[in-house]
Amino acid sequence: MCLDELPAKRFEPIPRAALLSAAHRRKARTSTRGEGWRAGYARARRPCLAGGTALGPCATFSGEDTWAEVPFVEGVVLIGDAAGYSNPLIGQGLSLALRDARVLSEILVSTERWSPESFLPYAEERRKRVQRVRFTAALMAELYGSFGPQRTARRRHFLRRLPEPEFRGRTLLTSGCGPRSPAWAYTEDFRKEVLK
Ligand SMILES: Cc1cc2nc3c(=O)[nH]c(=O)nc-3n(C[C@H](O)[C@H](O)[C@H](O)COP(=O)(O)OP(=O)(O)OC[C@H]3O[C@@H](n4cnc5c(N)ncnc54)[C@H](O)[C@@H]3O)c2cc1C
Numbered sequence: 525m526c527l528d529e530l531p532a533k534r535f536e537p538i539p540r541a542a543l544l545s546a547a548h549r550r551k552a553r554t555s556t557r558g559e560g561w562r563a564g565y566a567r568a569r570r571p572c573l574a575g576g577t578a579l580g581p582c583a584t585f586s587g588e589d590t591w592a593e594v595p596f597v598e599g600v601v602l603i604g605d606a607a608g609y610s611n612p613l614i615g616q617g618l619s620l621a622l623r624d625a626r627v628l629s630e631i632l633v634s635t636e637r638w639s640p641e642s643f644l645p646y647a648e649e650r651r652k653r654v655q656r657v658r659f660t661a662a663l664m665a666e667l668y669g670s671f672g673p674q675r676t677a678r679r680r681h682f683l684r685r686l687p688e689p690e691f692r693g694r695t696l697l698t699s700g701c702g703p704r705s706p707a708w709a710y711t712e713d714f715r716k717e718v719l720k
Pocket of ligand 1 (some may be wrong): 585603604605606609612613614615616617618619621
């Protein structure tokens with residue numbers, strides 16, 4: 525629809541090289557007008573997007589949090605999304621699943637007799653970990669996934685402050701919600717600072 529300079533056959537894959545050169549041409553074209561290429565790109569695409577026709581239903585995700593308080597019973601241990609997932613907006617699902625596999629495998633190889641009690645450390649570690657993930661997911665959803673002029677201004681304000689070394693909100697993008705990020709990144713004070 526928008527890539528009008530490219531072959532328009534439906535379902536035909538567009539070669540990556542062609543995509544990159546089309547993007548480059550647009551970038552060059554817009555930047556010669558003395559505006560940032562992002563702004564130029566958005567302006568040039570606007571009529572195209574507004575006049576476009578959706579080819580099918582848009583995929584959606586609901587963004588809820590879900591988790592099992594106790595992710596095991598006799599004979600079964602849940603990991604990954606089966607144990608609980610959060611808003612995919614923050615893109616942490618695979619890390620969580622891989623860490624589950626690591627923590628659990630360490631327990632399995634270090635224990636001769638497996639019983640539900642063996643998995644209590646896993647459950648406890650996961651509980652704390654996903655509490656942090658839920659906090660960050662809710663904060664990021666509020667920051668990036670809410671609309672209206674005030675929210676847009678708030679988002680812009682956040683992005684403008686990112687280069688400031690003393691701005692603690694940078695933590696959201698540097699250490700995300702990993703186990704090594706500082707405890708203050710999960711406090712109400714931090715939330716207010718980011719959403720200022
Ligand atoms: C829109 C969206 C965007 C996301 N973006 C990111 C991202 O950028 N980064 C990131 O890290 N994570 C992201 N995630 C999350 C990530 O995809 C999941 O957290 C991750 O895939 C979980 O892995 P899993 O192995 O636990 O579950 P899954 O990947 O769901 O694997 C479960 C598998 O089991 C199969 N299965 C189900 N029932 C049965 C059955 N009865 N018999 C046999 N097989 C069965 C399913 O078909 C599936 O293949 C995103 C999720 C969504 C929804």
